[in-house]
Amino acid sequence: MPRFAANLSMMYTEHDFLDRFAAAAADGFEAVEYLFPYAYDAAELRRRLDDHGLRQVLFNAPPGAWESGERGIAALPGREAEVRSGIGRALEYAAELGCPRVHVMAGLVGPGDSAKHRDTYLANLTRAAERAAAAGVDILIEPINGRDMPGYFLNRQSEAHTVVREVGAPNLKVQLDLYHCQIVEGDLTTTLRRDLPTGRVGHLQIAGVPDRHEPDRGELDIRHLFGVIDDLGFDGWIGCEYIPRAGTSEGLGWRHDYRGDNA
Numbered sequence: 001m002p003r004f005a006a007n008l009s010m011m012y013t014e015h016d017f018l019d020r021f022a023a024a025a026a027d028g029f030e031a032v033e034y035l036f037p038y039a040y041d042a043a044e045l046r047r048r049l050d051d052h053g054l055r056q057v058l059f060n061a062p063p064g065a066w067e068s069g070e071r072g073i074a075a076l077p078g079r080e081a082e083v084r085s086g087i088g089r090a091l092e093y094a095a096e097l098g099c100p101r102v103h104v105m106a107g108l109v110g111p112g113d114s115a116k117h118r119d120t121y122l123a124n125l126t127r128a129a130e131r132a133a134a135a136g137v138d139i140l141i142e143p144i145n146g147r148d149m150p151g152y153f154l155n156r157q158s159e160a161h162t163v164v165r166e167v168g169a170p171n172l173k174v175q176l177d178l179y180h181c182q183i184v185e186g187d188l189t190t191t192l193r194r195d196l197p198t199g200r201v202g203h204l205q206i207a208g209v210p211d212r213h214e215p216d217r218g219e220l221d222i223r224h225l226f227g228v229i230d231d232l233g234f235d236g237w238i239g240c241e242y243i244p245r246a247g248t249s250e251g252l253g254w255r256h257d258y259r260g261d262n263a
């Protein structure tokens, strides 16, 4: 049975951030993920997790100047020192929150000189994975669609798996977001059957396509997809990274079929 994590950056935004933990737990979630913990004291976040019996299963490393439009810096030449300090910061939070995985975003790149970006990306990921391994943390990379994030360096699953293979660190894995994957390449069943058995997919995420709302509307057949994921024996988490159409709790009807209770 799929295990779902509430994404607190997109869900429960009707509450202040620190109150989203309680709201997710009240709806029966046992795990949460979100973009960034850095605006909050790690001990306070830990308390929220503990108070509500939640696990933190994913967050992102510092992404550069997010407010000015940056979307990660791992593939940007010249930012290596910042990547290194960001990984250090992320690992401190991961230790306090007991979080076993950190997503490292590549960044937006212009046209041309992709070899330089790729070399930088591989070198940064190699160092990040080595450092994270010592802390028992997986580093994740996620292909993101260019409609939502024009210019993002990593778009396709095969590219991400090639990077993971080339770096060759057992704790560097792919974050397979089925929403992005459907927009960029489709063929989700084949992708899951091809990539989950490799052991290189460390986390799944889902949202409806094309509007990134609840996953039961639009192009995806979640009953089928969750069946495929189950058949493949995936025992990780599926992040619910979607923007509720009209109220987070009210929109959770899609999940009922996949739970053993009446929540």
Ligand SMILES: O=C(O)C(=O)[C@H](O)CO
Binding pocket: 035, 060, 103, 142, 144, 177, 180, 205, 241
């Ligand atoms: O946008 C997504 O799908 C993500 O998972 C990233 O962490 C943030 O952009």
Ligand SMILES: [Mg+2]
Binding pocket: 142, 177, 205, 241
């Ligand atoms: Mg995602």
